[in-house]
Amino acid sequence: MKKTHKSITCILCPLGCKIMTIRKKTGIRVSGQKCAKGKDYAIQELLNPTRVLTATIKIKEGVLPLLPVRTNLPILKDKIFECIRNLSRLEVKAPTKMGETILKNIADTGSDLISTRDMERVQCKQIM
Amino acid sequence: MYNIKVDIAIIGGGPAGLGAACKAKKLGIKKVLILERDRELGGILPQCIHNGFGLLYFKEDLTGPEYATRFIEEADKLRVEAKLNTMLLEITKDKRIFGLSSKEGLAQITAKAVILSMGCRERTRGALNIPGTRPAGIYTAGTAQRLVNMENLLPGKNIVVLGSGDVGLIMARRLTWVGAKVKAVVEILPYPSGLTRNIVQCLEDYNIPLILSHTVVDIHGQDRLKGVTIAKVDENRNPIKGSEKFIPCDTLLLSVGLIPENELSKSVGIELDKATGGAFVDQYMQTSIPGIFACGNVVQVYDLVDYVTESAEIAAKGANLFMKGKLKNHRTIAVERGENVQQVVPQRFSLGKQVEPIKFYIRVQHPQEKVKVALYWGTKEIFSKKELIVKPSEMVVFEVSDEAIRKISKAEKVTIAVSKHEKNT
Numbered sequence: 001m002k003k004t005h006k007s008i009t010c011i012l013c014p015l016g017c018k019i020m021t022i023r024k025k026t027g028i029r030v031s032g033q034k035c036a037k038g039k040d041y042a043i044q045e046l047l048n049p050t051r052v053l054t055a056t057i058k059i060k061e062g063v064l065p066l067l068p069v070r071t072n073l074p075i076l077k078d079k080i081f082e083c084i085r086n087l088s089r090l091e092v093k094a095p096t097k098m099g100e101t102i103l104k105n106i107a108d109t110g111s112d113l114i115s116t117r118d119m120e121r122v123q124c125k126q127i128m
Numbered sequence: 129m130y131n132i133k134v135d136i137a138i139i140g141g142g143p144a145g146l147g148a149a150c151k152a153k154k155l156g157i158k159k160v161l162i163l164e165r166d167r168e169l170g171g172i173l174p175q176c177i178h179n180g181f182g183l184l185y186f187k188e189d190l191t192g193p194e195y196a197t198r199f200i201e202e203a204d205k206l207r208v209e210a211k212l213n214t215m216l217l218e219i220t221k222d223k224r225i226f227g228l229s230s231k232e233g234l235a236q237i238t239a240k241a242v243i244l245s246m247g248c249r250e251r252t253r254g255a256l257n258i259p260g261t262r263p264a265g266i267y268t269a270g271t272a273q274r275l276v277n278m279e280n281l282l283p284g285k286n287i288v289v290l291g292s293g294d295v296g297l298i299m300a301r302r303l304t305w306v307g308a309k310v311k312a313v314v315e316i317l318p319y320p321s322g323l324t325r326n327i328v329q330c331l332e333d334y335n336i337p338l339i340l341s342h343t344v345v346d347i348h349g350q351d352r353l354k355g356v357t358i359a360k361v362d363e364n365r366n367p368i369k370g371s372e373k374f375i376p377c378d379t380l381l382l383s384v385g386l387i388p389e390n391e392l393s394k395s396v397g398i399e400l401d402k403a404t405g406g407a408f409v410d411q412y413m414q415t416s417i418p419g420i421f422a423c424g425n426v427v428q429v430y431d432l433v434d435y436v437t438e439s440a441e442i443a444a445k446g447a448n449l450f451m452k453g454k455l456k457n458h459r460t461i462a463v464e465r466g467e468n469v470q471q472v473v474p475q476r477f478s479l480g481k482q483v484e485p486i487k488f489y490i491r492v493q494h495p496q497e498k499v500k501v502a503l504y505w506g507t508k509e510i511f512s513k514k515e516l517i518v519k520p521s522e523m524v525v526f527e528v529s530d531e532a533i534r535k536i537s538k539a540e541k542v543t544i545a546v547s548k549h550e551k552n553t
């Protein structure tokens with residue numbers, strides 16, 4: 001494996017240190033962090049960066065056309081676009097409750113997709 | 129006609145209004161009414177579908193709708209009343225409020241105390257004076273957020289964002305996720321105005337360029353936007369000739385700041401602070417008119433919703449004290465802004481018999497490292513704390529002890545300043 005450099009901005013505190021990581025056969029070298037937490041963060045970001053995905057899916061008969069959703073756990077960053085492709089095919093029907101599971105183990109990430117608000121059904125007669 | 133008498137009337141049902149209402153109920157106040165012009169509670173939060181809310185208040189990473197729902201459910205449990213679809217238009221000094229309800233027409237509310245929580249609105253292009261044509265395809269970042277997240281509409285495919293405020297950063301990522309190409313975020317200042325977390329997770333993650341010390345100097349296109357010309361700016365923010373560059377795009381998002389929404393406050397003659405754009409308040413969040421309180425982004429644009437909730441709870445406590453007649457005969461001490469302080473809230477405080485620590489929320493003018501945030505009476509330093517770094521994008525919370533407050537009880541005015549720490553270690 002050849003040597004690779006990557007600069008990572010630590011987001012754990014307002015200092016926002018620019019941490020340089022150098023990945024070599026023998027291991028990872030980290031420099032530029034002003035505290036120990038930064039080292040762990042940089043290594044995590046280098047090897048295993050994860051993010052919570054938040055998005056919307058279509059909802060039928062809801063007071064709004066879209067239902068906001070999220071993954072209940074952070075997922076691998078590389079899986080985000082695959083998850084989004086899965087979402088575009090989904091459609092649920094109102095009413096839904098906040099926290100309801102919409103899709104289990106989305107794109108094999110081990111994380112479930114849950115709704116993040118209540119969505120009432122639209123009433124037949126439009127009330128103001 | 130809708131006519132009602134209440135103990136506390138709260139204008140605006142966003143997180144500030146909801147937080148104040150819940151706290152007022154918990155303090156034992158009977159009739160608490162939220163008045164909201166929208167068809168649902170939650171304020172701006174239902175469209176902020178991303179996470180990052182509640183890290184301080186709930187110690188959890190929630191999305192905007194989740195944060196709002198928690199408070200809506202709690203308000204429901206506590207039997208807070210809410211009147212939706214009601215636009216308030218005028219307040220009087222004797223705390224009568226007039227507005228229009230879409231169902232009952234004219235609405236009149238009489239209250240013992242009023243809490244203003246109307247939030248903020250976005251600065252628009254008009255406020256910025258960009259030359260060029262007026263084609264379609266220019267939106268504020270918040271409008272784009274509403275279109276994409278609530279109405280299922282995509283504002284465009286090739287996007288330039290002007291301003292590095294948080295809403296713009298969040299939208300850069302969101303639009304990338306739904307298939308648009310975000311060409312650049314252009315910021316006039318030499319540093320970003322959004323949170324570092326958003327710079328990293330919304331721009332760096334997707335290789336979206338952040339172009340600092342640049343601004344949009346021209347807009348092209350007749351019916352639809354065809355592109356923008358950007359240019360580098362000098363230290364005085366004037367474009368530098370010869371540095372112009374054309375970026376083709378069909379959409380320009382403006383993320384150039386938020387302004388407290390104070391039309392109503394003006395109608396009753398509440399004194400406004402030019403620095404914050406909101407009312408002058410004391411440590412109880414009481415405005416210049418006794419019995420009218422304000423909280424949340426209508427007072428000052430707080431960057432975190434958690435601070436908004438905190439200010440709301442303080443306003444509810446203040447309203448409770450006011451109704452019990454406990455805010456009378458207080459002495460008022462003004463807080464002036466010293467070196468590197470852009471805004472400070474509260475701008476004054478009042479002292480009665482009981483003295484409690486006071487939290488000041490400070491926004492600095494420019495980034496600075498190894499500083500001391502201090503409170504002075506004349507030239508004498510009364511209380512201070514050190515910070516490794518301060519930035520305009522992240523508010524400084526400065527809690528002054530009750531002991532220090534007692535020391536300045538005879539002062540007319542005090543100053544808060546941020547300065548380089550003498551012993552530079």
Ligand SMILES: Cc1cc2nc3c(=O)[nH]c(=O)nc-3n(C[C@H](O)[C@H](O)[C@H](O)COP(=O)(O)OP(=O)(O)OC[C@H]3O[C@@H](n4cnc5c(N)ncnc54)[C@H](O)[C@@H]3O)c2cc1C
Nearest residue numbers: 140141142143144164165171172216246247270424425433
């Ligand atoms: C577009 C946008 C996006 C934002 N995104 C984020 C974010 O991602 N993260 C974050 O922490 N903060 C964000 N903010 C800041 C956000 O405003 C605050 O975090 C929080 O929502 C402020 O709460 P608030 O209750 O003070 O105001 P708001 O949430 O704005 O609520 C104000 C309420 O008052 C109502 N109102 C106003 N005037 C009247 C009237 N005359 N009569 C009746 N009702 C009235 C409005 O309809 C609204 O419901 C954003 C702000 C904007 C404008």
Ligand code: SF4
Nearest residue numbers: 010013016017035038
């Ligand atoms: S490395 Fe430490 S000091 Fe630097 S930003 Fe991260 S947490 Fe803050």
